[in-house]
Amino acid sequence: MLMLLVLFFLSIFIQQFGSSAGWWERLFSFSRTLVVLSKNSWPVWQISAAVISGLGSVFIGYNLIKRKSIERIEEEIYGKPPSDEFLEGVLEDTKDKRWARVVELINSNEPSDWKLAIIEADVILEGLLRAQGYDGEGVGEMLKGIEPSDFLTLDAAWEAHKIRNRIAHSGSDFDLTEREAKRVITLFESVFKEFQII
Numbered sequence: 001m002l003m004l005l006v007l008f009f010l011s012i013f014i015q016q017f018g019s020s021a022g023w024w025e026r027l028f029s030f031s032r033t034l035v036v037l038s039k040n041s042w043p044v045w046q047i048s049a050a051v052i053s054g055l056g057s058v059f060i061g062y063n064l065i066k067r068k069s070i071e072r073i074e075e076e077i078y079g080k081p082p083s084d085e086f087l088e089g090v091l092e093d094t095k096d097k098r099w100a101r102v103v104e105l106i107n108s109n110e111p112s113d114w115k116l117a118i119i120e121a122d123v124i125l126e127g128l129l130r131a132q133g134y135d136g137e138g139v140g141e142m143l144k145g146i147e148p149s150d151f152l153t154l155d156a157a158w159e160a161h162k163i164r165n166r167i168a169h170s171g172s173d174f175d176l177t178e179r180e181a182k183r184v185i186t187l188f189e190s191v192f193k194e195f196q197i198i
Contacts, residue, residue, distance in 0.1 A: 098124050099198045106185045114181035115167045115174070121188035122164040125157060128195055140165070153191040160187035 098120065105117035122139060129142045136142035139161050148154050163184045167174050192198040 099192065102185065102188075106182060111176055111178075111181075112172075114176055114178060118160070118164050118167055118176075118181065118184050118188075121185060122161060124197075125161065125188060125191060128192065128197060132195070151194075153187075153194045156187040157191045160184050160191070 102117045102120045102124070105113040105120065108114070108117075126139045126142075129136075129139065134142040134145060136145060139157075143154065143158055143161065146154055151157070163180075167176065189198065
């Protein structure tokens with residue numbers, strides 16, 4: 001319908017400006033034609049607007065119903081989303097216990113403990129990301145969906161997570177120095193400090 005209206009007004013415009021009359025005269029004639037048309041077709045515009053508004057309302061209502069239906073299906077598949085109290089509890093637990101464990105492991109003399117500290121810190125990162133509402137199968141997928149403006153330490157999180165992946169995939173074959181391990185933990189620490197969980 002919109003296309004027909006555009007073609008209609010375009011044909012009037014071409015007809016008016018294609019004549020031999022002067023430019024101002026043609027513009028005035030075109031404006032007068034539009035005024036006459038709008039006066040004669042005002043009831044049609046009112047009816048059209050009412051119909052379009054009605055269809056829009058039906059469409060909005062349908063989408064709201066469909067959204068509720070999808071939310072019910074998601075709840076059946078994935079369960080209820082965690083409550084705010086639960087997420088706060090997770091972060092409190094992280095603040096008190098898990099980070100203390102990471103610090104204990106990174107201060108060990110054993111390279112295996114340094115690796116475990118990085119893996120533990122990555123688990124904390126995953127909990128933080130989920131608590132912030134990011135979705136994904138794992139940390140990497142969640143980090144991909146984050147806008148850099150929303151996450152100032154995003155690069156640090158990526159770098160630390162990549163080292164964690166190398167440890168997880170290479171295991172004992174991955175050579176990790178104490179200096180590098182502490183640098184990676186510092187990256188995790190900067191992320192956790194941004195979100196005030198440590």
